[in-house]
Amino acid sequence: MxxxxxxxxxxxxxxxxxxxxxxxxxxxxxxxxxxxxxxxxxxxxxxxxxxxxxxxxxxxxxxxxxxxxxxxxxxxxxxxxxxxxxxxxxxxxxxxxxxxxxxxxxxxxxxxxxxxxxxxxxxxxxxxxxxxxxxxxxxxxxxxxxxxxxxxxxxxxxxxxxxxxxxxxxxxxxxxxxxxxxDIWGTEYASVLKNIIAIASGIVHGLRYGDNFQAVLIANAIQEIKRFVDKVHPITRDIKSSAYLGDLLVTAYSQFSRNRTFGTMIGKGYTTRTAQLEMHMVAEGYYATKSIHEINLEYKVNLPICEAVYNILYGGENPAAEIRRLTERLR
Structure with missing residues (x-):
């Protein structure tokens, strides 16, 4: 030993x-x-x-x-x-x-x-x-x-x-x-961003979107993460490896994901405060959403999914209406 x-x-x-x-x-x-x-x-x-x-x-x-x-x-x-x-x-x-x-x-x-x-x-x-x-x-x-x-x-x-x-x-x-x-910068920022994406995944699940749209959401999300980490710390990295894409997938899809659970509650109509109280655990993505929004005021990276989550959690936007607007920006 x-x-x-x-x-x-x-x-x-x-x-x-x-x-x-x-x-x-x-x-x-x-x-x-x-x-x-x-x-x-x-x-x-x-x-x-x-x-x-x-x-x-x-x-x-x-x-x-x-x-x-x-x-x-x-x-x-x-x-x-x-x-x-x-x-x-x-x-x-x-x-x-x-x-x-x-x-x-x-x-x-x-x-x-x-x-x-x-x-x-x-x-x-x-x-x-x-x-x-x-x-x-x-x-x-x-x-x-x-x-x-x-x-x-x-x-x-x-x-x-x-x-x-x-x-x-x-x-x-x-x-x-x-x-x-x-890659300490890319792995850290990717892990922060995937928590925000997982909240989005939970919201759309709570709104009863299906697996087809979830796949589109995550396909767009990994590109969103790549754009951001490449801007903040531009080095050669394989965004498809488990440290980036793998972590995103499990956090967005797993039953154990706190951030997805939190998002699902928001999609079902819970207020942010009520969802936090009922979970009895911290959803890191809630705090990350505001921080990434503020950081991105400097970098100006195109982050439509993260911004949609910010608009819902901090801007008071109706989840169903905000996600409908998001669907027009994904492909």
């Missing part, structure tokens, strides 16, 4: 739980930060996360729990961030230790709404984390399927490919296969 470096997960949700399960296939011990000490107590008593993926049991002797985020950062070499992007700024504002020498892997797939920044930008600018010390977990991988040990593929992106490979090795197991990339 690989025992070094010391890896700590920051966050306690379903994706954090899935990643803990994956990592413990290959490392002796992990650290795990929970904001709530009571959740740690319950975890230690019942040997599973009390709030998420309760069917996944852990050997708690192999987990060092933290409820002090500075202690977690200080005592770890690799930090895996899984906190929803809407809460990352408030959580990281508690960090007072120097994190610039750590290797930090973002598993967030969201954007920081206060700053309209992807996680890598945020960590680089606010915490002076060198980009070569930033990793991104991308690809189609729902936590619920990891819990069931269904075969999944992950891409680890980092400008320092050696670091990407080292971390990817620690995720490889019979039900996880990995690839590496140096």
């Amino acid at each position: 690989l025992t070094e470096p010391k890896i700590t997960i920051i966050g306690s949700g379903s994706w954090a739980t899935a990643l803990a399960k994956i990592l413990l296939n290959n490392v002796d011990r992990i650290g795990w930060y929970f904001r709530n000490p009571e959740s740690i107590e319950l975890f230690q008593r019942y040997k599973h996360n009390p709030n998420y993926l309760r069917g996944v049991e852990f050997d708690i002797d192999r987990i060092e729990f933290f409820d002090d985020i500075n202690q977690a950062f200080e005592q770890s070499d690799v930090l895996v961030l899984t906190i929803p992007s809407a809460f990352l700024n408030s959580t990281m504002s508690e960090v007072t230790v120097d994190i610039s020498t750590k290797y930090i892997v973002s598993a967030i797939k969201g954007i920081i709404p206060e700053d309209n920044q992807i996680v890598g930008q945020y960590l680089n600018q606010k915490f002076k984390l060198p980009l070569e010390r930033l990793g991104v977990i991308a690809g189609p991988c729902h936590a619920e399927e990891v819990a069931l040990e269904r075969l999944s593929y992950l891409t680890i992106a980092c400008p320092d490919i050696r670091r990407a490979r080292d971390f990817a090795i620690r995720l490889e197991c019979p039900y996880i296969r990995t690839h590496v990339s140096d």
Whole structure:
């Protein structure tokens, strides 16, 4: 078993739980930060996360729990961030230790709404984390399927490919296969955009459009994502690979997709607030929709699907009328 470096997960949700399960296939011990000490107590008593993926049991002797985020950062070499992007700024504002020498892997797939920044930008600018010390977990991988040990593929992106490979090795197991990339900008932005597209997919599902239109929507969506990431960070990338297209497909179609579920509720007539309250979970695409709209005021990329979602969620447009207008712009 690989025992070094010391890896700590920051966050306690379903994706954090899935990643803990994956990592413990290959490392002796992990650290795990929970904001709530009571959740740690319950975890230690019942040997599973009390709030998420309760069917996944852990050997708690192999987990060092933290409820002090500075202690977690200080005592770890690799930090895996899984906190929803809407809460990352408030959580990281508690960090007072120097994190610039750590290797930090973002598993967030969201954007920081206060700053309209992807996680890598945020960590680089606010915490002076060198980009070569930033990793991104991308690809189609729902936590619920990891819990069931269904075969999944992950891409680890980092400008320092050696670091990407080292971390990817620690995720490889019979039900996880990995690839590496140096495209931290494209993978992060694509994961943000696909959440917005998934909301659109849910809205049209809620409005009772069929599979035929869903196919047209997603075919147009991957072109929309390509236009945006190529504008923001123009490098050679294969937008059809699993880190981009695969992640879009699973988020737009899967029953486990929070963003699609949120969109379906909007399409069925729920208000944004009611949908958020009833889900009891964060739909990253809700925050991303406003941020991408504001970012795109500078880049001016043609994003008809993202703009339709923005008009519905933030502009007060009727979903049925807005989607009808969108159908005229797709082909």
